Amino acid sequence: MAGIRRREVLVGAAALAAACRGLVSPVAAQSASQAAAAEAAKAEILRALFGDRVPVPGNVQLKIPVIAENGGSVQVAVAADPAPGGAMARRIVLIAPGNPHALAAEIRFGPRAARAEAVIRLRLGRSQTVLAVAELPDGSLRSASADITVTLGACAESFE
Numbered sequence: 001m002a003g004i005r006r007r008e009v010l011v012g013a014a015a016l017a018a019a020c021r022g023l024v025s026p027v028a029a030q031s032a033s034q035a036a037a038a039e040a041a042k043a044e045i046l047r048a049l050f051g052d053r054v055p056v057p058g059n060v061q062l063k064i065p066v067i068a069e070n071g072g073s074v075q076v077a078v079a080a081d082p083a084p085g086g087a088m089a090r091r092i093v094l095i096a097p098g099n100p101h102a103l104a105a106e107i108r109f110g111p112r113a114a115r116a117e118a119v120i121r122l123r124l125g126r127s128q129t130v131l132a133v134a135e136l137p138d139g140s141l142r143s144a145s146a147d148i149t150v151t152l153g154a155c156a157e158s159f160e
Contacts, residue, residue: 038097038128045095045102046133055133055143060092062132062144071124071150078107079117080134080142089116089134089142098128124150 046055063077080089088109096104107118116134124130127149134142 041102042095042097053141055141057143059142060132060134060144062146064146064148067149070152073121074124076122077119078132083136087137089136091135093133095131099125126150
């Protein structure tokens, strides 16, 4: 009987698995290095803007689409709740660590602003976690983050 033997199928499956493992690991390594670079960019921006102060999650609403077909113009809505005494946030900073320049926007609110909220459009280079940080009048920081999947990135190169 001339057919495929069980042992040949198992050896072929093992070879295919080994070959696939070789193809997947560079992608996983690239993804891990991008994540590490994004975290480093986020930490650098936070340190440059706020020094040693650390944002506490909460009291900030960040609305961003889950999927963006084009990263060239992604609508983002951000709002900060008033502080317990009723004082509003002085500024809200949006950080997109997956972009060549992580500081995506800085919105300042004057004493006459009715609410600390804004709707803007951002350019996003790739899928990433966008972070919004609100600075309250007492100097404390509040934050929110949201993940977005970008199918077609907008920031193709770094301008450094």
